[in-house]
Amino acid sequence: MTRPVPDRAAIEAALDEAYQAGLAKCAHGHVATYIPELARVDPSLFGIAVHTVDGVTASIGDAAHPFTMQSVSKIFSLSAVIEHSGERVFEHMSTEPSGDAFFSIVKLEEEKGQPRNPYINAGAILTSDHLPGVDASDKIAHFQAFLGRASGLEAAAFPVNEAVFRSEAETGHRNRALAEIMRHHKVISDVEVAVETYFRQCAVTCTAEHLARIAMFLTNAGADPITGEHIITPANAHGVLALMATSGMYDEVGSHAIEVGLPSKSSVSGAVLAIAPGRMAIAGFGPALGQKGNSIGAMKALGVLSKRLELSVFR
Numbered sequence: 001m002t003r004p005v006p007d008r009a010a011i012e013a014a015l016d017e018a019y020q021a022g023l024a025k026c027a028h029g030h031v032a033t034y035i036p037e038l039a040r041v042d043p044s045l046f047g048i049a050v051h052t053v054d055g056v057t058a059s060i061g062d063a064a065h066p067f068t069m070q071s072v073s074k075i076f077s078l079s080a081v082i083e084h085s086g087e088r089v090f091e092h093m094s095t096e097p098s099g100d101a102f103f104s105i106v107k108l109e110e111e112k113g114q115p116r117n118p119y120i121n122a123g124a125i126l127t128s129d130h131l132p133g134v135d136a137s138d139k140i141a142h143f144q145a146f147l148g149r150a151s152g153l154e155a156a157a158f159p160v161n162e163a164v165f166r167s168e169a170e171t172g173h174r175n176r177a178l179a180e181i182m183r184h185h186k187v188i189s190d191v192e193v194a195v196e197t198y199f200r201q202c203a204v205t206c207t208a209e210h211l212a213r214i215a216m217f218l219t220n221a222g223a224d225p226i227t228g229e230h231i232i233t234p235a236n237a238h239g240v241l242a243l244m245a246t247s248g249m250y251d252e253v254g255s256h257a258i259e260v261g262l263p264s265k266s267s268v269s270g271a272v273l274a275i276a277p278g279r280m281a282i283a284g285f286g287p288a289l290g291q292k293g294n295s296i297g298a299m300k301a302l303g304v305l306s307k308r309l310e311l312s313v314f315r
């Protein structure tokens with residue numbers, strides 16, 4: 001049975017309730033500090049943006065506040081890579097949940113440099129390395145062009161925050177270690193290119209409103225429902241979403257599935273993007289994180305929205 005797309009009045013009422021519930025949670029979280037520049041972000045920021053397949057947009061709170069994409073970028077780099085070169089990136093990567101923290105090195109070592117999935121750091125570094133281009137600046141230009149095409153905005157709307165890039169480049173020793181293990185197993189060829197691309201991709205700036213707009217192609221089998229433009233194939237969109245459902249929230253993926261029931265992707269900068277196929281994209285942003293590194297405000301708000309608007313894919 002196809003379910004109707006909620007109208008503006010229903011969305012706005014639900015957003016109001018979700019915002020209040022999410023905001024109350026933010027006080028219990030902490031901003032990420034392991035990337036020094038992220039430690040400077042205001043933990044009380046909180047906003048939500050919704051974009052429906054009918055073109056209805058609604059937002060509340062700090063939905064136009066810029067933040068760096070961090071791990072939410074991983075779904076778009078994967079989309080760009082598989083659209084450009086098909087399944088090649090999966091020759092040395094599986095599609096299973098890791099059950100470990102996003103930065104963990106343990107399974108990568110045990111599994112001979114083959115990342116578990118493209119949404120943990122190891123898999124995302126490998127995916128960034130597969131972006132077309134000879135160096136990091138070519139690869140990032142391709143990534144930004146993809147965001148521009150998906151969102152209908154200029155690629156220039158998604159600049160790299162150089163301070164955040166440098167901060168992570170100077171302190172991201174564990175990510176370098178992941179890349180070195182993959183280099184040892186000949187899964188990537190150039191550690192510097194791979195990690196610079198990955199750090200720059202994570203430092204690309206957007207807002208919750210932009211994020212919901214960019215992700216519209218994932219609500220509609222790979223085509224932008226607003227313009228009709230082909231962004232990625234239906235099979236590729238299916239894969240990106242399936243991996244979000246199984247690995248998008250790290251080791252909180254199970255409780256998030258129960259609470260929210262939507263394929264989602266989080267980031268340490270506080271974004272959580274959720275896709276209700278055929279209906280809408282929802283982007284929450286709240287840099288106060290819970291123990292597993294996911295935004296506690298955004299997760300709570302998504303739970304309220306999902307219940308109020310009956311969005312869960314498991315219903």
Ligand SMILES: NC(=O)CC[C@H](N)C(=O)O
Nearest residue numbers: 070071102121202267268
């Ligand atoms: N979960 C995240 O958002 C992690 C991204 C961050 N750039 C890192 O590699 O650690």
